[in-house]
Amino acid sequence: MPQNIEIVMSAVRAADRDRYLSALYAPADKRDALVSLYAFNAEIASIRDRIHEPLPGEVRLQWWRDVIAAGGEAGAGHPVAEALNATIAAFKLPKLAFENMLEARIFDLYDDPMPSRTDIEGYCGETAAALIQLAAMVLDPVEAPRFAELAGRAGCAQAMTGLLLLLPLHRKRGQCFIPVDILAAAGSSPEEFVAGDGGPGAQRAVAAMRALAREHLSAFEQGAAALPVSLRPAFLPLVLSRAYLDKMEGLRRSPLDGVVRLSALRRHWLLLRRASRGWPAL
Template identity: 80%
Template sequence: MAGTLDIVKNCDIVMEAVRAADHDRYLSALYAPADKRDALLALYAFNAEIGSVRDRIHEPLPGEVRLQWWRDVIAADGDAGTGHPTADALRATIAAYHLPKAAFENMLEARIFDLYDDPMPSRTNLEGYCGETAAALIQLAAMVLDPLAAPGFAEVAGRAGCAQAITGLLLLLPLHRRRGQCFVPADILAAAGTTPEEFVKEEGGAAAERAVAAMIALAREHLNAFEKGAAALPVSLRPAFLPLALTRAYLNRTETVRSPLSVTATLSILHRHWLLLRHAMRGWRPL
């Protein structure tokens, strides 16, 4: 494909950025065909960049300015470089694989929520956020790997993205609560008997634990639906969905840690490698 060899002029920089910021997706990209790997890493590096804006820029308005910079980079025509390795790699990837710019615009729009401390209003809003971030990233990766097969698995990507993103939010609960954020939807909190304010301030008690259990159940609901559809995934698309190989293990570990509200569940590197290898080889066929 024309332009593929130029996707990452500074491929080592982009690869190291993903390895440091999103090690699970970095490992999954290693299972992709060699000629598609740099494109996937460009997508994952972009996702890591916009997902960490709040960590690097602590005020909302400068954060929005940074997200707007990415909008301008993606919207720009021509081959002029930006001087930013990830931005240049992303633009080359979009051009080489004819990726829809609207998907990136929606992703950036969704990430504005990260910059503020507004509570997540409802489960529907949460699933929309997951769809425009994690699910969109999976679908874009699938388009890189096999543009003909990818559209047939858009619904599977949606379920996968919700399962993965909700699990990721559970893993980040301690961080989010320290900085006053609440991604647990207000309707789930209300059903559990608490509020976003109480949840963030560790005043929820048993109600907060019930809310976490509800989030785990929601992630499992989407994961089960994904795994049902994933049985039909072609081998060509498998690397795009490979990070989901870890999701069930992360959820299991979250349920067993002393307090997911203050302790982040982890998996050993050996366990992660084994799960990724197993699913890379056999997919999601029933055991």
Template identity: 80%
Template sequence: MAGSSNLVMEAVRAADHDRYLSALYAPADKRDALLALYAFNAEIAGVRDRIHEPLPGEVRLQWWRDVIASEDGADTGHPTADALKATITANRLPKAAFENMLDARTFDLYDDPMPSRTDLEGYCGETAAALIQLVAMALDPIAAPGFAEFAGRAGCAQAITGLLLLLPLHRRRGQCYVPADILAAAGSSPEEFVKGEGGAAEQRAAAAMIALARDHLSAFEKGAPALPVSLRPAFLPLALTRGYLDKMEKTGRSPLDGAVVLSTLRRHWLLLRHAMRGWAGL
């Protein structure tokens, strides 16, 4: 069992280092649950990376649906799937949330443009925000329901920032997560944006996405000092979000131009600071 746990931990470390680091600040008896949830998220978020055609990708997502829906206790032989099943059972996590998450991830398999800001926020709500809320439920099922709205804001801020960080990759693939209505307001279109033919309109659209992420982050941070210590690890990845957004703007390096990274030292410092003090004083 320990070997399986190590495989799950290593999967998160390799695929989602920011969430891996944040999980280390969770209580020891909760850490395996967080890592199982983060490993599952990394698995379904990375389907497009491993399976380049939509139909096999749909089959893979359906496999996860079947695993989660199954009521038997038989092992699947997949370390992350078995850890996830155990986590769902032990923490009585709602299977509907996982179903919604898998449905939302179907969008990743295709090159359809994101229609509107509302659709984008719905996608973020069913992916990153749902993940935060599930982690919160695993940490403290009594306190978690009272902070569902914070999870929604936090998830939108984190997911939109993540999409900004992945903009160059998505454009190479022909994907456009920048909503069509935001692009239209900036004077561009999904087709132009993907091809890199939007000129200054591209920069306006990227700036609008940064502003949208900041709106959600500010709304989260306004109430974040009220978060109980028990739930803090669920929201800890948000400690890095403002740093990423600040670097996009203050360095003059547009997310359109390439990867925006925070140094290892900076990430460790931000996580430690927020793990110890929360969001007090922001």
């Protein structure tokens, strides 16, 4: 790993605290690799926030494509790029997964509506689910392929929960990740959802999105007891996804209005308990 891994670790700690905490439960010789994956994800997920026009954002995504395709010393001087290329080489990770992740992130740069449930599941699969599977390949390349389907369910649950948490930010910039078909069933539309108070169908649409996240989370939890100890760190953030969803449903105020947070103590406790005990059989 590059000597400046501390810079990379600090970036993940600041940008993605939940994944940073989960990485601390990985074996010491795998921790830096996981952090490099999470730092890359944080970098490309935040392009919209740092580069406010779509075209420069696409240029940045292309830069990452070129760096990953070239490998080796490509991206020298960029701590995250150096760490990521070292991880890809050391663990023989498939570059196609990163290409697909970058392609999916183009959607973030624009305000186009998410057409359907199938489309958002595909988006989650290429982003959060792929990241879980890559982390699993770092942790245990022999066992990881057996749990690819479980990673897909986990990634959908995690990403959808994250999108719900980011509703206030997305609405502020006129972006709607709730699929058009879900909005229509709730009596709303992307235009109405991002305007003002979201309209009369907004709460129904959010409830439907939470239900979809829970559907994937429940499917993951049905099979999670079979996860070997070696793969647990890749899936640990899912225990926080459940806690976030529970808290959203328990709040009296609308999730459209404010960000839902968990205390640092609660996050540490939930991760520690699941890391030590695993998931119960259901």
